[in-house]
Amino acid sequence: MAIITLTRGTYSGARDLGQYLERKLGYKLLSRETIIDKLVEYGWVDEKLEKVRHKQLGVLQRMNLEWIHYVACLRAVLSKEAQDEALVYHGNNGQAALLGFPHILSIKVTAGMKYRIKAVMERNEYAIDQKEAIEIIHRIDERRERWSKFLYQTDTNVASAFDMTIDLSRKSIPxxxxxxxxxxxxxxxxxxxxxxxxxxxxxxxxxxxARIAMEADVVDDEIEVEVSGGALNVKGVVHSQDDADKLREFLSRQPEVHEVVSHLAKAPQEIDTG
Structure with missing residues (x-):
């Protein structure tokens, strides 16, 4: 069994390919939209989720705590869905969200512009013309590319980032x-x-x-966790000794954790030269 991730170009046919794979392979099919809906499990109510998802990314935008928490929870939801493998995920950068998982086949699904224009116009019941269809494609492509670079530091236009590239304007779904x-x-x-x-x-x-992100009262922008059996290794940088103590105490209270191994460093204090 495998985990198949389909990184989709705008109106490239990835959804249709995913549905075909679901039927033929008997795999579970998940979309990015389904995963986002499940973020409510970690306290991402609609208002908060919409604020993050539609926030404009500036040229110098940096990953702040809100973004870090969003990615941590998204990874938690997708990991839970993928733990039994036999999964087809169509969205963007599923392989990055599941970093370290074995048996991932990452696929970039593309199509020529003529194919994509036709798909957009059909989806809109031909209420738009070709020029408007091209504008829609470029706008969504640009937004997805910026999100990928911002959240996962990956460029979805680089073929070497994927195990396979499929052009559905040149190859049939079967x-x-x-x-x-x-x-x-x-x-x-x-x-x-x-x-x-x-x-x-x-x-x-x-x-x-994800629980650290949503429940622990600490600044956790540089925290990573690893699990081996019942032992948990927490590492990274904390901003105070109080945060380090609270983080270790929080993790020790988790029922599945039998041992907490801490490799936390304290961030150097910034000197005010003003």
Whole structure:
């Protein structure tokens, strides 16, 4: 079994390909929109979620706590959905959100502009003309590219960032399926006891990191967690000894954590030269 991530170009046919893979492989199909809806589990109510998702990204925009918490919770939700593998995820950068997971086949789904224009016009029941369709495609493409670079530091236009690139204006969906099916049938995509343990540990680490983001009263912009069995390794930089103590105490109260190993460093104090 595998985890297939489809990074979609705007109106490139990734959704149709995902639905075909779901039927033929018997895999679970998830979209980015479904994952976002599940963020309510971590306290992301509609108002807060809309504020983050529609916030404008400036040229010098840096990752602040709000963004860090959003990514941590998104990773936790997607990891939980992917822990049994046999998953097709169509959205953007699923492989980055599931960093470290074995058996991921990352695919960039593209299509020529003529194909995409036709898809946009059909979706809008031909109420728009070709010029408007092109503007829609460029606008969504640009927004997705900026989000990818900002949240995951990845460029979705670089083919080497993916295991496979499929152009659905040149290849039919059944032909694309045959290529994908042949790949995920290879031995390296089959689960083993070791790979299941890796996925279990990564999923638990992602969920604990999300809990830190939403429940622990600390500044956690440089915190990482790793899980091995019942032991949790928390590392990174804290901004005060009080934050370090509160973080260790918070983690020790989590029922699935039997041991907390701390490798926390304190951030150097900034000197006011004003």
């Amino acid at each position: 032909d694309a399926y045959e290529m994908i099916h042949a790949t995920v049938s290879l031995p390296q995509f089959q689960p083993t006891p070791d790979s299941r343990k890796v996925i279990e540990n990564l999923t638990r680490a992602a969920q604990l990191r």
